[in-house]
Each structure stands twice: as C-alpha cells, then as structure tokens.
Amino acid sequence: MVKKSQSKTKEKSMPNGKYVQKTLTCSTCQKFLKNTQQHNCICKRGIVNIGNSCYISSVLHAVAELNIYSTLPEDSQLGAFLKVLSTHSTKAASPRIALCEINDLWEHRNLQEDAFEFFMTILPLLQSSKFTYEYLSQRLCEICHYTCEAVIREDCSIHMEVNGTSLQEQLQSSVEPIDEICKNCSKGYMMRYKNISKAPEILAVRIVRFMVNEKTGKPSKIWNKVALPAEVTVNGKLYKLEVVILHKSKALHHGHYTVYLRNKKILIDDEKVYYNKTLKLDYSYYYLAFYV
Ligand SMILES: [Zn+2]
Ligand SMILES: [Zn+2]
Known part of the structure; x- marks a missing residue:
C-alpha cells in the first residue's frame, strides 16, 4: 500500500517539449x-x-x-x-x-x-529548558500595604484549574488571597499577585482534574469539558496548540491515554495511527496540552 506511493515520479511530455512533474x-x-x-x-x-x-x-x-x-x-x-x-x-x-x-x-x-x-x-x-518560565510573585498586606516580591522560576508546566475561567484568563496576571498573616502589622492577610515575566519557549499546560470529594474524603476526577483555545498569548508571545494528550476515563487511576497532533491532524492510539482527524477544542478527555 505504501510502496505504491514511493514509485518513481512520472513525467509527462508537454506539447512544447517541456516535462512537468506529476505530483504524487x-x-x-x-x-x-x-x-x-x-x-x-x-x-x-x-x-x-x-x-x-x-x-x-x-x-x-x-x-x-x-x-x-x-x-x-x-x-x-x-x-x-x-x-x-x-x-x-x-x-x-x-x-x-x-x-x-x-x-x-x-x-x-x-x-x-x-x-x-x-x-x-x-x-x-x-535536559530541555524550553518549558522554563519565570513569574513575578508579589505579596501585599491588605491593611498596611507591606510588600515583598520574588521572581520564581518554574521548570515546566502551567496548571490549569477547571473553574469556568479560560486558559487565557488564567495565564494573565492573577490576584488571590493567601493564608498568611502580615509579618509587619500582624493584622492583615496577604494577597498574592502573580504575573508571568518570562514566557517559556513551549507552553506545557496540565489540566488539573484531581479533586478530593468533600463528603467521602476520597480523590476523584473532575469530569468537565475544558476548552483548549487554538491560540494563547503570554507576555505578547503567541502560542499555537500543537500536541494534546487525552485521558479517556471517568476515574483517576484507570482509563486510556491517546495523543493528538493537532497541526498534522493525527490521532495516535497505541499501535494505531489515524490520519485526517479533527478533534473539537472542548473535550472532557483533554489532560496535557503543549503550545508552541
Ligand atoms: Zn505518509
Ligand atoms: Zn500588614
């Protein structure tokens, strides 16, 4: 089947004597x-x-x-x-x-x-440093405005929470209250501002699908659709979704992994390779995404 396509290029004589290559x-x-x-x-x-x-x-x-x-x-x-x-x-x-x-x-x-x-x-x-990124972490007291900041270097991935906000929103600067009392005034709670200051070469996104069930105390899988945008920007750098790893299961510890090469429209499932596959961008199976 494959050998057929590898046969020699056929050449066709044109009326003016020139040869054109027939595409295979x-x-x-x-x-x-x-x-x-x-x-x-x-x-x-x-x-x-x-x-x-x-x-x-x-x-x-x-x-x-x-x-x-x-x-x-x-x-x-x-x-x-x-x-x-x-x-x-x-x-x-x-x-x-x-x-x-x-x-x-x-x-x-x-x-x-x-x-x-x-x-x-x-x-x-x-030894790839292509996933490394840096973010500026600022902690600010809500009462006395005491501030401390640090540049933090991460070796790999961005963790995307399944909370209804888009990946692009989560990649933008965020503010969240943290469980820390101000050491300056000993009264106020600290707020944390996070802002990516150096974008990675390849953006690896892990969708956090793990949660602890409040009633049973047992870990379970968050089974919600997550929309992966075809493009995102971090610090002005544009990324395109290239590779996605899917986990097909409603449970955490069993199920089946496959990989989708989005640009090439190829889905690989163990021994099987499917060509010309188009997967929708919101899916419950998405787990790891790589943007280039
Ligand atoms: Zn081929
Ligand atoms: Zn304070």
Missing part, C-alpha cells in the same frame, strides 16, 4: 510527496502496548513531535526510538529497549500511571 501523494497520510527519493510526508508509527503502557506511548510521541530530544547522546536508545517514530512504516515500534534506558528513573510495572508524572520524570534526561 502518500497513500497513508495523503500528503504530497515533494521528492520521491526521500519519504517526506507526515506518516507516524504507532507504539506497541506492552501492558498498560499507553501513558508512556503518548508522552514519547509528544516528546518526538516537540523535537526536544536533541540533547540525548548519540548512542541513546531512547533517542533512536524517538527518531523512529517519525519514519514511514505501518509497523508499530516496540518501546522495550528504549525503556531500559530510563529504568533507573521509571520502572514500568504494568500499571496504569499518570502521563504527566512520567513526562516530569523523563524531562531531566532530555
């Missing part, structure tokens, strides 16, 4: 092939599920798509594996050898685990 498309992803020698389409390879490993696969696809693994050493098995994901093959890739390399950091125990925790665990290995 990849039979899998339907993209035009500019150069038939090289397969420069957008085909992706799925990843073999080695037992509840969908959370790993979706994160590895995100890392490959965001191209944040160039710092891995040349002989890295993980690096080689991430490269393979963007090659043209209908056969799913096995992550076993690549995962051996991260065994010290994360041992896959055949349990459904959290994709965000896995991402945070492998982030030091990638």
Whole structure:
C-alpha cells in the first residue's frame, strides 16, 4: 500500500517539449510527496502496548513531535526510538529497549500511571529548558500595604484549574488571597499577585482534574469539558496548540491515554495511527496540552 506511493515520479511530455512533474501523494497520510527519493510526508508509527503502557506511548510521541530530544547522546536508545517514530512504516515500534534506558528513573510495572508524572520524570534526561518560565510573585498586606516580591522560576508546566475561567484568563496576571498573616502589622492577610515575566519557549499546560470529594474524603476526577483555545498569548508571545494528550476515563487511576497532533491532524492510539482527524477544542478527555 505504501510502496505504491514511493514509485518513481512520472513525467509527462508537454506539447512544447517541456516535462512537468506529476505530483504524487502518500497513500497513508495523503500528503504530497515533494521528492520521491526521500519519504517526506507526515506518516507516524504507532507504539506497541506492552501492558498498560499507553501513558508512556503518548508522552514519547509528544516528546518526538516537540523535537526536544536533541540533547540525548548519540548512542541513546531512547533517542533512536524517538527518531523512529517519525519514519514511514505501518509497523508499530516496540518501546522495550528504549525503556531500559530510563529504568533507573521509571520502572514500568504494568500499571496504569499518570502521563504527566512520567513526562516530569523523563524531562531531566532530555535536559530541555524550553518549558522554563519565570513569574513575578508579589505579596501585599491588605491593611498596611507591606510588600515583598520574588521572581520564581518554574521548570515546566502551567496548571490549569477547571473553574469556568479560560486558559487565557488564567495565564494573565492573577490576584488571590493567601493564608498568611502580615509579618509587619500582624493584622492583615496577604494577597498574592502573580504575573508571568518570562514566557517559556513551549507552553506545557496540565489540566488539573484531581479533586478530593468533600463528603467521602476520597480523590476523584473532575469530569468537565475544558476548552483548549487554538491560540494563547503570554507576555505578547503567541502560542499555537500543537500536541494534546487525552485521558479517556471517568476515574483517576484507570482509563486510556491517546495523543493528538493537532497541526498534522493525527490521532495516535497505541499501535494505531489515524490520519485526517479533527478533534473539537472542548473535550472532557483533554489532560496535557503543549503550545508552541
Ligand atoms: Zn505518509
Ligand atoms: Zn500588614
């Protein structure tokens, strides 16, 4: 099926003697092939599920798509594996050898685990500073106006609360009362102003879907639709939604992870790769979003 599209470019003789190249498309992803020698389409390879490993696969696809693994050493098995994901093959890739390399950091125990925790665990290995951002945190006393401020550096993600406000609103400066008595007057409560002062190169957004049930005291999942805007701005920098990791479940500790590459309209579900998929922007399954 794929080989057919890789056949030599056909040339057609025109009346004036010139030759025009007939364009060919990849039979899998339907993209035009500019150069038939090289397969420069957008085909992706799925990843073999080695037992509840969908959370790993979706994160590895995100890392490959965001191209944040160039710092891995040349002989890295993980690096080689991430490269393979963007090659043209209908056969799913096995992550076993690549995962051996991260065994010290994360041992896959055949349990459904959290994709965000896995991402945070492998982030030091990638040595990527593309997610780092800084914000100015000011604490102000409501009575005596005593102020203290600090610039705080965060290594990774922005946590989006499911509270009815949009992501753009949450990215703008915020004011909130905090549980701290002013040390100057010992009377007033402190208010905290937060303002992102240095925007990250890649904006990673984790939608906080965890809450503790007030009646039972048990953790549960916030099952609300969240609208992810196609574009957001932080400090004048425009970001576009590129990769989304979805968690399909009403519960916290089981369910299924998939990954959506929005620009390329590709949905990857373990071994299966679906092309030309359009997902709506408000969805209950959205969990991690990467804006570039
Ligand atoms: Zn293709
Ligand atoms: Zn005070």
